[in-house]
Structures are given as structure tokens and as C-alpha cells.
Amino acid sequence: MSNEESWFGRFVDTLPTKGWFKFLSKYVVTPYWLWKDPKPKLPGGPRVSSQPSDNVQRMMNLIMPLKDPSEIGKARAVMAIAQNVDEIFGGLDNVGTVHFARFVILGDKLCMISVYDGDFSNYIRDFIVTVGSVFDAIMAEIEGGSALIPTEQNVEAFIEWVHEHDLFQAPDFPTELFTLQDQAKGIGPDGPVHDLSTLPRNLVLQFHSNPDISLGGGYRAYPGFSAAQIREKLGVGW
């Protein structure tokens, strides 16, 4: 990482490829720093912005651990969704603020990935109001899901659960990670200034609390438009 054309600079640049250095980083340096500078889990989902165009087309990466990750358990999750697919699509349509949504089974997780407009809680709440029974069927297959059934009577708890299982979205501007990590520790914007060279370390440490993350807010082909605006322009009704 050194730009200096000295022997020491060249030596430092070769370190990440050396086996002993990798071993040291993984088993000594990282645990030491995790002890010295632990990073609280960063909240999932998109962050609220004062800029209206940033508050539409937001990404949800809901990662739900399967109660039974065996082949049979996965098939049960598929069944829960397949039997309700009309309700799910109808429900998303009625919520009115959803651009896309899809389900993915990845390893031992069921993922619901969607793009929606506006407030996350409203999106989830309206979805429950429309098709609460569908979520009940899905949550029955999810680790920790039983406590939230029926979702219609556990609206707040369910929204919080979904928020906790929505992936942290690493900021599009890398240095914003400092701000988010400070916020999570209750340090305000007046806190100490961070040295840019510590950014890689802070990212490494964050992976301990947020092992799965979303890289940025994602690509948008048409930023700043709501689903209803696009539907109106296309003349398909909203």
C-alpha cells in the first residue's frame, strides 16, 4: 500500500500475498482489533434522505434463515410461496409502491429482494394489511418466525424483525462508513476525525457484526421515479 519507491515500501506492498502475513492478519491482528475496537451491528436497509429522489426506488434484501435448511425444509419454503403466489403479486400490486420483488433460496436462507418507494415500515405494514396470511405461511418456515405469527397482531415486532434481517447497505461514498460506525456508537458528527488509511480496517471489522452486506444502494436505470410515476407514464394505471 505504500507509494514510496523505497525497499521498505516495496516490501510492504508484497505483504498481503505472503502466507505468514495472511495467517497473522486472520488469527492475530483481526481478533486483536475486534477486541480493541468492536463495531456494533449496523442497521439494515436504505437510509432516510432529505433528498426526495433518494427516497424512491429503495432496495430491500431480506435474508431469512430457514428453520429447516435441509432439502425438505427448502421445499416447504418453496411450497409456502408457491401456494400464495397470486396473493403475493396481488398484495404487492395493492401496496402500490413496489417496483420489483423476488424470492431467492441461497444456502440455508430464504431471501426476499425487492425495490420499493418511500418508507420501509409503511411498505411492510401495508403488505401485512393486504396479505398478512401469506407472511404467516412464510414465517412458519423461518427460524424465530413462529413468535411473530399472526403478523397482523404483531405488526410492530414484525417490522422490526424484517428491519433486523434486511442487509446493511454499505454506503456509496466509502468514507460515510466512518459516520455510520460513529452513529452506531452514539458518537455525533462532532466526534474525532478519522484517518482515511483506517478505512480498510474499519470495513474488515464491520464484517464481524454484519457478515452479509449489500454493496451500496444498487444500480438504477431511471433514478428518482416512483413505481406509480412510471406506471402513469406507461399508461398502465397506478
Add this chain to the structure above:
Amino acid sequence: MSAEFDPNAIQGNIVRGYGIHHVRYLMLEVTDRKAAREFLVASLNGENPNVPIIQRETEWEENPEVCFNISLTFPGLQALGVSKKNLATFPIEFRDGMASRALKIGDFGDSAPTKWAPPFDEPDRIHLIASIYSDSEEHLDKVQTQVAEAFNILGTRDGRDLAKSKVVFGYVDSISQPKFKGIHDKSQNKNDELLDPLGTILLGYPTRMEGVYFGIPSPSELGFNGSFNAFRVLSQDASGFENFLTEAAEFLLKHPNLKDVLPPGGARQVGKGFSRKTALREIVAAQIVGRWRNGVPYELSPDTMEPDPKVSLTNFDYNRNSRCPVGAHMRRCNPRGGPIVQRVANLTRRIVRRGMSYGPDFDPKNPDDRERGLLGNFLGANLGAQFEAVMYDWLNLGLQHPDITGSNDPLLGANSVDTSWFDMTTRTGGKIRLHGLPRFVVCRGGAYTFLPSIAAINYLSQLKN
């Protein structure tokens, strides 16, 4: 889970207003937990003449001389000793507190919590907000002195109703409020809107959303029959608003489609003795809010503020051809049964508003810039599903209708002169876009509070730790 409603079980300032015209809010800190609990005990049993009695929700023939009520913030529940386990059962937005939710509800720029007036700049110290309603200054002072015996008073705010039920911007207000089955609110006698289910405002009852109950914090003694409030000190720039109306009228006078807003010779139809400029100012004012300043709904009377025969102030709905602009303040906050993007959300985000004005009267003929505004209470059973949902998605994003998405509420929104816009409707179904709306309403402070039931106040008073 649903229960019979017992009016004696809740505080009296929740499901209806008192009809008293002066209020004093006390922002309180618990510095002596024991003293605070003893105060609560006495406020319920009335055995100590030096402690004001909590006013319950009971009908009375004559208004009492003074009504006293309390609400608690999340730090307040902590300060009174509610266990961690039970604290965790309160909804996240209440646990976070209003200052932490600032970005979501549009409190940035001049409204940012870092700029809030004391004592709101130290949100963790505000534990209770007590309200004293009385038309006698003497009573307000007396109760304040009594409260000071048990709590540290961090600050006070006095509010009053302005003449003719108007607010600082010159509109008649409080015309339409959610009404509840079985609750008789005299101020809403003429309101012929749909009744709202009690779960709109109290915890433990069915909501407008079929099958959906909002979570009741534990234990149920503490949570059941409770309600939440967003208390806000909102400064209102009356002279800025009047200036904008003048600018907008001058812009319209030069507009090629002026005749679609005000046909030649039409000024006197808008209001008695109006000049063209006055008529245009009032049309802009009416479209911005959705009501003429005398309270007549724009939807029912788009061409005149003095309809003959008279129209209902509350019985109307919006449709795809409404003359009331989609972006009008009142329509944004309460789209009624009109078309909205979130089809399932119609009528589900109702908020009970109880507010009084603060600061000096405003005289539009002799404008000044002294601070004045509204001490607003925005009540509901769920702050996230009601207050925040309206503030974020509807007021400041305009998500409910594609024609306003990306714009802020013209009156209350977090507008900035460079980017703001508002589409007026014309008589011919067209639109005229106004630009350059400044931010007329700035938040000077506030707090999310929990309005405990009588049983909950008793529970809090009996905590032992």
C-alpha cells in the same frame, strides 16, 4: 383483545378536546423518583390538595376550571423505573424519540434538533410533558407551582386559541377531526365524517386495518388504553406566507392562462369586494391548504369562498377530476377516500390534531417577524403508522400520487426556495405550477410522548425499584 371502552379509564385530553382556550405545557425532568411517584399517587386519588388531579375522560355539564394531564417520553419511563424488559415492548419510534427520527419527519435544516429551542435541545432530560388547560392565568400558575414541588421544570410553553378559531396563517382550523364511536365531542357536532374505530387512537381496540391490532406495550396495565403523541412546537412564518401569496398573485396576473384561474370580472364571485389581486391571493391560499381561509372546502366550492347555498365543511371526497389540488396540504395529510397509490392505506393514517397557537397575534396589514406558531399535538395509537407515515411518505415525498411525487407539502413541508413547486388546478382541468415556496413552518422542538391510561399512571406510581 378487544374490550369495552370505559371513559373513566383514560385521560380526558385524548379522544376529544376540552373546549378550554388556554394551555400551558410543562416540560419536566424527574430528579427525585420517589417524589415523582408520590405526585402520581396523589394526582389519582385527589387526597392531597396541593397536587392537581388528573382529568379523566368523563362527560361534564360545565367545563371544569382547570384540567391537568400528563404524558411521558421514553427517557421518562426509564426515569420512573420501568423495567428494561417492559421498555423494550414499546414501539421503536417512541424508543428512539422525536429528535432521533428527525430526518424521517422532515426536521432538518432550520428544523434540525441541534437548532431546537431549550429545553428541547436536550431531549433526554425531558421526561414528562404535563399540560394544564385553564382560561384563568391564576390556575395555570397555581398548578405549575404544585408540579414544581415534585419535578424539575425545564421549560414551559403557553398556548391559546386565536379569535374565531383561526390559526396564525389566518385559516379557520380544527374543522375536521377523527370522531369515535361512543365518544361525544361537542366541537365535532357538525362533523359528518365516517366514524373512526377506537384503535385509531387507543391501544387495544380494532383499527381501520382489518384484523390489525397495534402492539400493546407490557405489562398490559401500562400499555392498554394508552395512546401516543407527537408534541411539536411549530413556528409559522405568517408574513412570509402573506408575501408568497402576493408574489404568486402577481405571477398569475401575468400568466397566459390567467382566465382559467380567474375569468375576467370573476374577482367578486370569489369573495365580496375582492380586487383581482386579492381574489388571486385567496385562490392560491385556498389551493395550498384545500380550504378557503374561512374554512369552506375547496373541493365543494372551487370558485367562491361564499357558496350559496352553503356547503358541508366535512362531507366530501376527492376523485380523479377533483378541483382541489392533489398537493393541497389537507388532501396530502388526509386523502380521504380519494385515489392514492397506496390503495390499502386510505383512511388508515388518521391523526387526531389538538393544537393551540403561541406568540403574538398577526396582523396582515401590519406584518412583523416575531416568532409565533402552533403548539401541536398529533395523537394516534401508533406514531409509525400514523404520524410518521403521513410526515414522510405523504407530506414530504408525495408518494400517494404520481403527480406530486418529489414535492413537499406547500404549507408544512421541508421546502427550499430553489427546488419547491406546487401545482395549482385551473377551471379547465389544467395546471399552473408555482415555484419558490419557502419553508413556512419550522420545528422549534418537540417530543414523542406516551399518554398513559389511569391504570398505567397507577402502575407507574407503584413501581418499587
